[in-house]
Amino acid sequence: MAKATYMRATRVADQIRMEVADILMRKAKDPRVSSVTVTDVELTNDLRLARIYVTTLQEDDGEAGVFAGLAKASGFIRAELGRRLSLRYTPELVFEKDVSGPRGDRVLSLLEGLGEKGSNAQPGGNESSVEGGRHADD
Numbered sequence: 001m002a003k004a005t006y007m008r009a010t011r012v013a014d015q016i017r018m019e020v021a022d023i024l025m026r027k028a029k030d031p032r033v034s035s036v037t038v039t040d041v042e043l044t045n046d047l048r049l050a051r052i053y054v055t056t057l058q059e060d061d062g063e064a065g066v067f068a069g070l071a072k073a074s075g076f077i078r079a080e081l082g083r084r085l086s087l088r089y090t091p092e093l094v095f096e097k098d099v100s101g102p103r104g105d106r107v108l109s110l111l112e113g114l115g116e117k118g119s120n121a122q123p124g125g126n127e128s129s130v131e132g133g134r135h136a137d138d
Helices: 007-026 060-084 100-121 124-137
Strands: 036-043 049-056 092-097
Touching: 007 036, 007 049, 007 060, 036 100, 049 060, 060 092
Parallel strands: 049 092
Antiparallel strands: 036 049
């Protein structure tokens, strides 16, 4: 019976995430990649392609330079990964912008806005009746 999930791919992806972050922090000399944070790695099941999601503190203009620096350093990073990991094939590295952070911030702000509207619309007597019912059972 075949496994539905490939645990090895997720373990190797996590190891690649840690190693790439370490390589960018300690070994990369390009100043364009100094403000990069590796947030996630998706690895194909055959361990041949790694999509590395990164965030940066740079704005739109500087962000293009960051990704140009990452593209230029990808060969060095892949070679260093090959030395650090004991894999038959070192995966090809593709750097992509992680958009989950700003999306999560937007969802949180929308939820906070709904919470403020909901607390203004509900009368205060409704909250006390719920709390009174809980205390009566205790």
